Amino acid sequence: MSVVDLITRPDTPLVGELFPSPNIEPRKPGYAPSMLILHYTGLPTVERALDVLSRPDCKVSCHYVIDENGRIIQMVAEDLRAWHAGVSYWGGETDINSASIGIEIQNPGHMLGYPEFPAIQMRAVAALSHDIVLRHGIAPHYVLAHSDVAPGRKIDPGEKFDWAWLARQGVGNWVAPAPLDEGDPGLQPGCRSADVERARRLLADYGYKIDLKGSFDADMQTIVRSFQLHFRPARTDGRLDRSTLDTLSRLDMPRSLKDGRIA
Numbered sequence: 001m002s003v004v005d006l007i008t009r010p011d012t013p014l015v016g017e018l019f020p021s022p023n024i025e026p027r028k029p030g031y032a033p034s035m036l037i038l039h040y041t042g043l044p045t046v047e048r049a050l051d052v053l054s055r056p057d058c059k060v061s062c063h064y065v066i067d068e069n070g071r072i073i074q075m076v077a078e079d080l081r082a083w084h085a086g087v088s089y090w091g092g093e094t095d096i097n098s099a100s101i102g103i104e105i106q107n108p109g110h111m112l113g114y115p116e117f118p119a120i121q122m123r124a125v126a127a128l129s130h131d132i133v134l135r136h137g138i139a140p141h142y143v144l145a146h147s148d149v150a151p152g153r154k155i156d157p158g159e160k161f162d163w164a165w166l167a168r169q170g171v172g173n174w175v176a177p178a179p180l181d182e183g184d185p186g187l188q189p190g191c192r193s194a195d196v197e198r199a200r201r202l203l204a205d206y207g208y209k210i211d212l213k214g215s216f217d218a219d220m221q222t223i224v225r226s227f228q229l230h231f232r233p234a235r236t237d238g239r240l241d242r243s244t245l246d247t248l249s250r251l252d253m254p255r256s257l258k259d260g261r262i263a
């Protein structure tokens with residue numbers, strides 16, 4: 001018997017089907033799930049997604065897949081480490097796969113038309129997420145997008161994913177975004193100002209990987225876009241405009257971070 005076995009029974013009665021993935025390993029010692037990471041599959045069909053997420057040569061996996069009809073498929077037992085986050089970071093943590101549970105939501109993604117997430121699918125996302133955060137005591141601030149933990153590399157689940165609605169179902173941290181001012185171009189790229197410093201501090205305190213010092217450079221624009229994809233989805237251009245800064249300023253900060261301050 002190997003150290004890690006394929007899944008044989010679901011972790012929650014919400015699961016409609018098991019589709020075991022061999023792309024698994026133990027979580028690193030000392031790790032239990034403290035984050036929930038939401039993705040879209042970026043593949044045309046759920047069948048393709050299940051194939052990719054279970055093929056040894058693809059070397060990716062996740063704990064759950066939710067199809068367009070709200071069917072919940074479990075691929076990896078929650079106590080094991082799935083391979084969904086890749087190179088990533090949040091609040092000082094770099095082994096996001098050991099620290100998290102990953103849900104892949106079937107959606108072809110930005111490269112393939114990026115349809116809306118159907119309501120029936122969103123209800124399944126909410127039900128499963130609620131179940132997971134309750135059982136593991138995952139704080140609302142640690143329900144995150146793949147784009148939050150891998151800025152620049154990942155943009156899923158993207159601006160059409162309704163975090164506001166999910167928060168109303170009791171999942172995740174949310175603040176109403178400040179209205180968008182179409183005439184506000186935001187700060188000039190490369191500029192240095194008190195607003196830039198304040199935004200860097202707030203983004204770092206929230207968990208994003210950003211240095212506290214620096215100008216409004218390309219790296220910062222990437223992080224701002226990740227923030228917008230989650231919290232200010234009306235425009236996700238990476239510009240530091242008034243609406244973005246105001247939304248960020250009103251966001252409730254996590255109580256404890258492993259290493260939120262990257263001095």
Ligand SMILES: [Zn+2]
Nearest residue numbers: 039040146156
């Ligand atoms: Zn992803």
